[in-house]
Amino acid sequence: MSAEHGAGDPAPDPVPGPTAMPGPGAGSGEPVTITVCPDGPLLVRGGYELLDGDDRPIDPGRATVALCRCGASSIKPFCDGSHKRARFRAR
Template identity: 75%
Template sequence: MEQSGAQRPEVTITPCADGPLLVRGAVELRTQDGELIDPGRATIALCRCGRSAIKPFCDGSHKVAGFRAPSGPLRDPLRPEPDSAG
C-alpha cells in the first residue's frame, strides 16, 4: 500500500510473503567488520529463512524448505490491537 501525503523513503525493505527481504534503494551492505559486500545488483534479496547457501543473499532455497512467513507483521492473538484513536 502506498503512503498518501508522505514523502517516499529513499530505501524500502519489503518482506516478501514466504520469501526474502527485498531491499531497494541506495544502501551499503557491510559485514559486521565493516567490509563492503557487493550485492552485484540494484535490488537486494536478503535471506530470512536461514536456508540459503549464499547468505546473506536469498538463493531461492526458501521454496524447497517450505518457508512460511507473511509479508506483514505477525500479530500476537493474546495482545490487544494498538488503539487506532491514539
C-alpha cells in the same frame, strides 16, 4: 584515467572482482525500501549499503537485492530460492 592504465589502454569494463563495493545507490540519498516478501526474502532497493560483521562492504552485484530471511540459503546474505524447498512460512 587512473595511474594503472596507460593513455592508450581501453577503459576496462567494471567486472565484479574480489574487491567489495558499496551498493549502487549508496550515498545517493535515495530512500531505502525493504519489502518483506511473504514466505520469501527481504527485497532491498534504493540507497542502501551492505556491510559484513566487520563493517566491510559486501558487493550486492545489482541494484535491487534479495536477502535471505529463512536461513536456508547457501549464498547468504543473499537469497537463493531455498525458502521454497525449506517450506519457509512467514507472511
